[in-house]
Amino acid sequence: xxxxxxxxxxxxxxxxxxxxxxxxxxxxxxxxxxxxxxxxxxxxxxxxxxxxxxxxxxxxxxxxxxxxxxxxxxxxxxxxxxxxxxxxxxxxxxxxxxxxxxxxxxxxxxxxxxxxxxxxxxxxxxxxxxxxxxxxxxxxxxxxxxxxxxxxxxxxxxxxxxxxxxxxxxxxxxxxxxxxxxxxxxxxxxxxxxxxxxxxxxxxxxxxxxxxxxxxxxxxxxxxxxxxxxxxxxxxxxxxxxxxxxxxxxx
Amino acid sequence: xxxxxxxxxxxxxxxxxxxxxxxxxxxxxxxxxxxxxxxxxxxxxxxxxxxxxxxxxxxxxxxxxxxxxxxxxxxxxxxxxxxxxxxxxxxxxxxxxxxxxxxxxxxxxxxxxxxxxxxxxxxxxxxxxxxxxxxxxxxxxxxxxxxxxxxxxxxxxxxxxxxxxxxxxxxxxxxxxxxxxxxxxxxxxxxxxxxxxxxxxxxxxxxxxxxxxxxxxxxxxxxxxxxxxxxxxxxxxxxxxxxxxxxxxxxxxxxxxxxxxxxxxxxxxxxxxxxxxxxxxxxxxxxxxxxxxxxxxxxxxxxxxxxxxxxxxxxxxxxxxxxxxxxxxxxxxxxxxxxxxxxx
Amino acid sequence: xxxxxxxxxxxxxxxxxxxxxxxxxxxxxxxxxxxxxxxxxxxxxxxxxxxxxxxxxxxxxxxxxxxxxxxxxxxxxxxxxxxxxxxxxxxxxxxxxxxxxxxxxxxxxxxxxxxxxxxxxxxxxxxxxxxxxxxxxxxxxxxxxxxxxxxxxxxxxxxxxxxxxxxxxxxxxxxxxxxxxxxxxxxxxxxxxxxxxxxxxxxxxxxxxxxxxxxxxxxxxxxxxxxxxxxxxxxxxxxxxxxxxxxxxxxxxxxxxxxxxxxxxxxxxxxxxxxxxxxxxxxxxxxxxxx
Numbered sequence: 001x002x003x004x005x006x007x008x009x010x011x012x013x014x015x016x017x018x019x020x021x022x023x024x025x026x027x028x029x030x031x032x033x034x035x036x037x038x039x040x041x042x043x044x045x046x047x048x049x050x051x052x053x054x055x056x057x058x059x060x061x062x063x064x065x066x067x068x069x070x071x072x073x074x075x076x077x078x079x080x081x082x083x084x085x086x087x088x089x090x091x092x093x094x095x096x097x098x099x100x101x102x103x104x105x106x107x108x109x110x111x112x113x114x115x116x117x118x119x120x121x122x123x124x125x126x127x128x129x130x131x132x133x134x135x136x137x138x139x140x141x142x143x144x145x146x147x148x149x150x151x152x153x154x155x156x157x158x159x160x161x162x163x164x165x166x167x168x169x170x171x172x173x174x175x176x177x178x179x180x181x182x183x184x185x186x187x188x189x190x191x192x193x194x195x196x197x198x199x200x201x202x203x204x205x206x207x208x209x210x211x212x213x214x215x216x217x218x219x220x221x222x223x224x225x226x227x228x229x230x231x232x233x234x235x236x237x238x239x240x241x242x243x244x245x246x247x248x249x250x251x
Numbered sequence: 252x253x254x255x256x257x258x259x260x261x262x263x264x265x266x267x268x269x270x271x272x273x274x275x276x277x278x279x280x281x282x283x284x285x286x287x288x289x290x291x292x293x294x295x296x297x298x299x300x301x302x303x304x305x306x307x308x309x310x311x312x313x314x315x316x317x318x319x320x321x322x323x324x325x326x327x328x329x330x331x332x333x334x335x336x337x338x339x340x341x342x343x344x345x346x347x348x349x350x351x352x353x354x355x356x357x358x359x360x361x362x363x364x365x366x367x368x369x370x371x372x373x374x375x376x377x378x379x380x381x382x383x384x385x386x387x388x389x390x391x392x393x394x395x396x397x398x399x400x401x402x403x404x405x406x407x408x409x410x411x412x413x414x415x416x417x418x419x420x421x422x423x424x425x426x427x428x429x430x431x432x433x434x435x436x437x438x439x440x441x442x443x444x445x446x447x448x449x450x451x452x453x454x455x456x457x458x459x460x461x462x463x464x465x466x467x468x469x470x471x472x473x474x475x476x477x478x479x480x481x482x483x484x485x486x487x488x489x490x491x492x493x494x495x496x497x498x499x500x501x502x503x504x505x506x507x508x509x510x511x512x513x514x515x516x517x518x519x520x521x522x523x524x525x526x527x528x529x530x531x532x533x534x535x536x537x538x539x540x541x542x543x544x545x546x547x548x549x550x551x552x553x554x555x556x557x558x559x560x561x562x563x564x565x566x567x568x569x570x571x572x573x574x575x576x577x578x579x580x581x582x583x584x585x586x587x588x589x590x591x592x593x594x595x
Numbered sequence: 596x597x598x599x600x601x602x603x604x605x606x607x608x609x610x611x612x613x614x615x616x617x618x619x620x621x622x623x624x625x626x627x628x629x630x631x632x633x634x635x636x637x638x639x640x641x642x643x644x645x646x647x648x649x650x651x652x653x654x655x656x657x658x659x660x661x662x663x664x665x666x667x668x669x670x671x672x673x674x675x676x677x678x679x680x681x682x683x684x685x686x687x688x689x690x691x692x693x694x695x696x697x698x699x700x701x702x703x704x705x706x707x708x709x710x711x712x713x714x715x716x717x718x719x720x721x722x723x724x725x726x727x728x729x730x731x732x733x734x735x736x737x738x739x740x741x742x743x744x745x746x747x748x749x750x751x752x753x754x755x756x757x758x759x760x761x762x763x764x765x766x767x768x769x770x771x772x773x774x775x776x777x778x779x780x781x782x783x784x785x786x787x788x789x790x791x792x793x794x795x796x797x798x799x800x801x802x803x804x805x806x807x808x809x810x811x812x813x814x815x816x817x818x819x820x821x822x823x824x825x826x827x828x829x830x831x832x833x834x835x836x837x838x839x840x841x842x843x844x845x846x847x848x849x850x851x852x853x854x855x856x857x858x859x860x861x862x863x864x865x866x867x868x869x870x871x872x873x874x875x876x877x878x879x880x881x882x883x884x885x886x
Binding site: 315321323369372373375376377379380381383384385387388391392394395504505508511512514515516519544545546547548549550551552553554555558559562 | 630678681685687688689691692693695696697698699700701702703704706707711814818821822824825826829854856857859860863864866867870871874875876
C-alpha cells in the first residue's frame with residue numbers, strides 16, 4: 001500500500017501541492033484527477049523523486065520513498081510512465097522495454113562483454129518479460145521499429161510497456177490516454193483494468209479523461225489547486241458537488 | 252481493439268544476411284591483404300594505420316555516438332596508452348604482448364575514470380572544454396616528464412613479442428593490429444547488446460527516463476568514459492607499435508579532432524560507420540601527401556561535403572536509400588491503382 | 596608585489612586578444628545557437644587579406660585594416676549563408692565537426708594561396724613601452740585593451756539599447772517566437788555572423804604581430820578563446836570578456852610563478868576547477884529544470 005501524508009511542494013511562491021493525503025491500496029486501480037494545473041503531475045514527480053517536497057511523507061509497503069534516490073525506486077517496486085513520453089527514441093521498441101527489465105539483471109561490465117551464461121540468462125528473461133508485455137499491449141508488431149518514429153499514441157503505449165516490463169508492484173501512469181483516438185481509449189481502459197490481475201501491480205492513474213478514469217478505477221482522488229477536494233468510489237465522486245463545481249462543471 | 256494498422260518494414264532477414272556478408276568480406280580482405288600486398292611495406296603500413304585508427308574511432312564513438320557525451324581529447328587517452336606500452340616494454344623488454352596491452356589499457360582506463368568523474372555536472376560545451384583540456388595537457392605533460400617520457404625525443408617502441416616471436420615486420424604488426432582490433436570490436440559489439448550497452452544509450456536518449464528505469468545515470472556515464480578509455484588505450488598501444496615511436500608531437504589536438512571527424516563522417520552510433528569513416532579520412536590524408544598543401548583541403552572538403560549531403564554520416568546511406576526506394580515504390584503503387592481505377 | 600604587477604601588466608595584451616576572439620564566438624552562438632569552431636581560421640584568413648593589402652596592394656596600414664574588416668564581414672556572412680541551415684538544428688558534435696571541416700578547408704586554401712612561411716604584420720602602435728620603476732606596458736597592449744573594452748562596450752550598448760540589439764536579443768531568446776512576432780530573424784543572424792567573424796578577426800589582426808602570421812596562427816588562440824567563452828558562461832558577452840582576461844592573466848601568472856612547462860596544462864586545470872564549482876561558468880545562468 002502507498003500512503004501519502006501531508007505532502008507539500010512549492011515552486012518559488014507557487015504552492016503546487018498543499019497538504020495532500022491519499023492512499024493506493026494493493027491490487028487496485030486508484031485515480032488522481034483534477035483540472036490542468038491542479039498539481040497531479042507534481043504529485044507523480046514527487047513520488048518518482050524528481051521533486052523534493054517541503055513537507056510530508058510517502059511510504060510504500062514500509063519503505064520511506066523520500067529517502068531513496070530516483071534510480072532506486074524501481075527496485076522498491078515503483079514504475080512510472082511519462083506524460084510527454086520520455087522514450088529512448090533512438091532505440092527500437094523492444095530495447096526500450098528491455099531497459100525496463102534491466103534493473104533485474106546482476107551481471108556487470110565484464111560478464112556482459114564476455115556474454116557469460118549469467119548474462120545470457122538475463123537477456124533471455126528480459127526478452128520473455130518484454131514479449132509478454134508487448135503482447136498484452138498489442139504492440140508486438142512494433143518490436144523492431146525505432147521508438148522515435150512511432151505515432152504519439154503508440155509511443156504512449158511503449159512508455160507504459162517499458163514501465164510494466166520493469167515489474168512494478170505499483171505503477172504510476174501519467175495521462176496514458178492523452179493523444180489517443182476515442183476508440184483506442186476504451187480499449188486502453190480495459191487494458192489498465194486488467195493490470196492488477198495480470199501483473200500483480202496496483203495502479204495510480206492520472207488523467208483528464210473522466211470517462212476513462214471513472215470506468216477503470218476502484219477509487220478516485222480529486223485535486224484542485226494542490227489540495228484534495230474529494231475522495232471515494234467513482235459514483236460518489238461523480239455526485240460530489242465540489243467536484244462538479246471545480247472540475248466536471250467545466251466539461 | 253488493437254490500435255490502427257501498423258506495418259512492419261520487411262527485409263530484416265535480408266538486412267541481417269547483408270550485414271554478415273559485409274563482416275565476412277571485411278575479415279577476408281583483412282586476412283588476405285598482406286598476402287597480396289605483403290611486399291609493398293608502404294601499403295601495409297597505411298592499411299595498419301586504417302585498422303588502428305578504426306579502433307580508436309570506435310572507442311570515441313562509444314562515448315559520442317552511443318553515450319551522447321562529447322570529447323575533444325581522445326588523442327590524450329591514446330597518448331597515455333601509447334606511452335604506457337612503450338614505457339613498460341622499455342623496462343621489461345621480453346614482456347609478452349598481451350600483458351603489455353593490458354597494462355596500457357588499464358592505465359588509460361584509470362585516466363578515463365578520472366575524466367568521467369565531473370560528467371555528472373558538466374555537459375555540452377563545458378564537457379567539450381574539459382576534454383579539450385585533457386587532450387592539450389597530456390602531450391605537454393609528456394614533453395616535460397622527461398624521466399619517464401624522454402621529453403621531446405620520445406620513446407622508441409620496442410617490437411612486441413609473444414614468447415620468442417618478435418612482431419617487428421610491417422606484416423607482423425599488421426596482423427597484430429588486425430587481430431586485436433577484431434577482438435576489441437567483437438567485445439564492444441557484444442557489450443552494446445547487453446544491459447550495460449542499453450544503459451549507455453538510455454542515458455543518452457533520456458536521463459530522466461533512464462533513472463526511472465533504475466539506471467544510475469552518473470555511474471553509467473563514468474563507466475562509459477572508462478570503457479571508451481580502455482579501448483582508446485589499446486588503440487594507443489597499437490599506435491605506438493605502428494609508429495615505432497611515441498613522442499609528444501604525435502598526439503596534437505588536431506588528432507583528437509581527426510577521430511571526432513571520423514566518428515561523425517562515418518555516422519554516430521554505428522560500428523561499421525566508424526570503420527568506414529576512419530579508413531576514408533586516413534586515405535584522404537595519406538593519399539594527398541604527394542600534393543603538399545592539399546591534405547587539409549582534401550580532408551576538410553571530405554568532412555564538409557559528407558555532412559552537407561548526408562547529415563547522418565556514411566552509415567546513414569543504406570537507410571536513406573531504402574527510404575527513397577520505398578517512397579518510390581509507394582508512388583508507383585499509387586499511380587498503378589489510379590490507372591486501374593481509370594480503367595473501370 | 597612588483598613582479599606580480601608586472602606579470603599582470605604583461606598579460607593584459609593576450610587577455611584582450613582572447614576576450615575579443617571569444618566575443619565573436621559568443622555573439623554567433625547567442626543568435627544562431629551554433630558553435631563555430633572555424634572562427635579562428637576565418638580570422639586568420641581575414642588577416643591574410645590584411646597582409647595582402649599591405650604587401651600586394653601596397654596600401655597604407657590603415658586602409659588595409661579597412662579592407663580586411665570589410666572582408667571579414669563578408670566572410671562571416673558567406674559562412675552563414677552557406678552553412679547555417681545545416682548547422683542550426685544539428686547537435687553540438689556535428690556543429691563542431693562540420694565547422695572543423697570548414698577550418699581545415701580554409702586553412703588549406705589559404706596555405707595554398709599564401710604559403711605557410713610566417714609573415715610579419717606591423718604593430719598598430721609601435722614604440723617603446725610606457726612606464727618606469729619596473730612597471731612597463733607595451734603601447735600596443737594598451738591599444739589592444741582599449742580596443743577590446745571599446746568593442747565590448749559598443750556591443751553591450753548596441754545589444755541593450757538599439758533596435759538591432761533588441762532584434763538580436765529576441766532572436767537569441769526564442770527564435771520561433773521572434774519569427775512569429777515579425778522579427779526578420781534571418782537578417783539578424785546574418786548580421787551576427789558577419790559582426791562575430793569581424794570581431795574575432797580584429798583579435799587576429801592584433802595577435803599577428805606578436806606571433807607572426809600563418810594560416811594556422813589562430814589555432815592555439817582559438818583553443819584559449821573557446822575556453823574563455825565557456826569559462827564566462829558561453830552566451831554572456833560580459834562573461835566572454837572577463838573569461839578572456841582571466842585566461843590571459845592566469846596563463847601569464849602561471850608561467851611567471853609556477854612553470855612555463857606546464858602553462859597550458861595548469862590553465863586548463865584552473866578552468867576545470869572553476870567549471871566544477873560553477874558548472875554554468877562564471878556568468879552563465881543555470882537552466883531551471885522543470886519537467
